Amino acid sequence: MNTEKNIKTLIVNKPLKLDCGKTIKDFPIAYETYGSLNSKKDNAILVFHALTGDQFVTGINPVTDKEGWWSYAVGPDKAIDTTKYFVICSNVIGGCMGSFGPSHKDPDQKIFGTNFPVITINDMVNAQYNLLDHFGIDKLFSITGGSMGGMQVLQFISNFPNKSKTVIPIATTSSHSAQNIAFNELGRQAITADSNWKDGNYTSNETNPGKGLAVARMAAHITYLSKKGLQEKFGRKLQEREDLKFGFDADFQIESYLRYQGSVFVDRFDANSYLYITRAMDYFDLAKQFKGNLSEAFINTKAKFFIISFTSDWLYPTQENKDIVIALNSIGADVGFVEIESDKGHDSFLLDVPDFLSALKNFIDKSYEEN
Amino acid sequence: MKNEFQVIADLIEKDKKVLDVGCADGTLMKFLKDNKNINIRGLEISKKKVQECIAKGLTVIEGNAEKDLKQFPDKSFDYVVLSQTLQAFLSPELVLDELLRVGKKAIVTIPNFGYWKVRFHLLFKGTMPITKTLPDEWYNTPNLHMCTIKDFFHFVKSKDIKIFKSIALNNLNKSIINESNLGVKNLFADLGIFLIEK
Numbered sequence: 001m002n003t004e005k006n007i008k009t010l011i012v013n014k015p016l017k018l019d020c021g022k023t024i025k026d027f028p029i030a031y032e033t034y035g036s037l038n039s040k041k042d043n044a045i046l047v048f049h050a051l052t053g054d055q056f057v058t059g060i061n062p063v064t065d066k067e068g069w070w071s072y073a074v075g076p077d078k079a080i081d082t083t084k085y086f087v088i089c090s091n092v093i094g095g096c097m098g099s100f101g102p103s104h105k106d107p108d109q110k111i112f113g114t115n116f117p118v119i120t121i122n123d124m125v126n127a128q129y130n131l132l133d134h135f136g137i138d139k140l141f142s143i144t145g146g147s148m149g150g151m152q153v154l155q156f157i158s159n160f161p162n163k164s165k166t167v168i169p170i171a172t173t174s175s176h177s178a179q180n181i182a183f184n185e186l187g188r189q190a191i192t193a194d195s196n197w198k199d200g201n202y203t204s205n206e207t208n209p210g211k212g213l214a215v216a217r218m219a220a221h222i223t224y225l226s227k228k229g230l231q232e233k234f235g236r237k238l239q240e241r242e243d244l245k246f247g248f249d250a251d252f253q254i255e256s257y258l259r260y261q262g263s264v265f266v267d268r269f270d271a272n273s274y275l276y277i278t279r280a281m282d283y284f285d286l287a288k289q290f291k292g293n294l295s296e297a298f299i300n301t302k303a304k305f306f307i308i309s310f311t312s313d314w315l316y317p318t319q320e321n322k323d324i325v326i327a328l329n330s331i332g333a334d335v336g337f338v339e340i341e342s343d344k345g346h347d348s349f350l351l352d353v354p355d356f357l358s359a360l361k362n363f364i365d366k367s368y369e370e371n
Numbered sequence: 372m373k374n375e376f377q378v379i380a381d382l383i384e385k386d387k388k389v390l391d392v393g394c395a396d397g398t399l400m401k402f403l404k405d406n407k408n409i410n411i412r413g414l415e416i417s418k419k420k421v422q423e424c425i426a427k428g429l430t431v432i433e434g435n436a437e438k439d440l441k442q443f444p445d446k447s448f449d450y451v452v453l454s455q456t457l458q459a460f461l462s463p464e465l466v467l468d469e470l471l472r473v474g475k476k477a478i479v480t481i482p483n484f485g486y487w488k489v490r491f492h493l494l495f496k497g498t499m500p501i502t503k504t505l506p507d508e509w510y511n512t513p514n515l516h517m518c519t520i521k522d523f524f525h526f527v528k529s530k531d532i533k534i535f536k537s538i539a540l541n542n543l544n545k546s547i548i549n550e551s552n553l554g555v556k557n558l559f560a561d562l563g564i565f566l567i568e569k
Binding site: 304306325326329330331332334335336337338339340341355358359362363366367369370 | 418
């Protein structure tokens, strides 16, 4: 992947003290923008990506040559309309699309690998906050993101209560559940069990722990879908064959689909980044940062919240999203909530789900009109 | 806008904080927000109606009043509005208690089962009454606990709830209900509107 020419980077000179105790400085944040910032600088929306996302929200991702991860929601005349709004998204630190991460080199020109400091959701948003200064934006119009992106949304408004007018966490949680930690651990074990992982000291693409990373992706991918969605899409359909082959090749379409998902993922993602980012998600517990009282996280903000969940999302179920609504209501915050009917599981927020996209668009456009 | 909503809106002063429980498509909310600068929130069970509220730029929470009112702190709204829904809850008494806990005052409207057309319908036709305010058949009505204006009046008194204003509505005719005219109003109003406080 020779990617550098397509990646915009901000070098953050200001030291950033991480939750683990270490301090980083002069580190890169890779970002992308869509649309244009108006003269009042009041139309900026900061989008946070999920575990395997990156800064290329929409259009063709110049590194992978595939559609951006939120192409259904972001673009000209879409829910987040880039003819009206200035959309900014950056790769999280710990990631592998240009921001400071474990595939970068240390001052001795050695790849960090697992010598990279463990980062948290809090560290991610504190790093990204530098983008506001970079663009001279005093206050964002909105912050949004799904899944781990939603965790960053919650952490961001807690850290910077006056820095966004509206706040849209989607299909997320304020505290990573045991089940979610368990799935992440499964993925990490798959990576570290691959003999090519070498305690994180793999160096070239030829020897990377691709098999382990593919298994991690396959397992995670199942959690992003619903049972009903899988059954309807694949059922017991066979893969390019008339009958079972009595072996361990991919007889079923679902097997072939998962293998494909695993194989394309390893081409674009770094195994160590996967370890670091899943760890950051597992460590996320916003209530714990406020002695168990989630409401306290939002006590200083006057932002308008809109929280969205999906009926078939069992990874970040409606109740976990509603817990955020409850915490906000208990302090009289301005919060709206809707649960969208969808069979597409956790991935619903990334897909063409018309009720979701219209709710998102209406909330954003109406809130902006009231500005 | 429905005449009922105009009466409700007239009961609420400008610049207040109001929760509309069962806010449907947000018609009343929109009116209060646009005309009285009300800081308004809605609670609505229907996904479709929630979407309609969002399209109007209203702050609405999808939820069920019987379960979801408990998340609001005591007296966190100046007014809580419940329009023609009390009779549809499994436990109207508990919902009423919650309305009065969450709101400094509550405005509750009820379709009057004592209305003469309702009484005549049952008396002469011998079938469950269907009127403008009670449009559904017995087998598909959401209403579980129908009551009359008189029932509600006595019920509220028995719970030591203060009645600030009770209004009888029959189409465009609006009149005040009191102890002495209760029997008459119970016969001629198809809707009762109560401003109460505990």
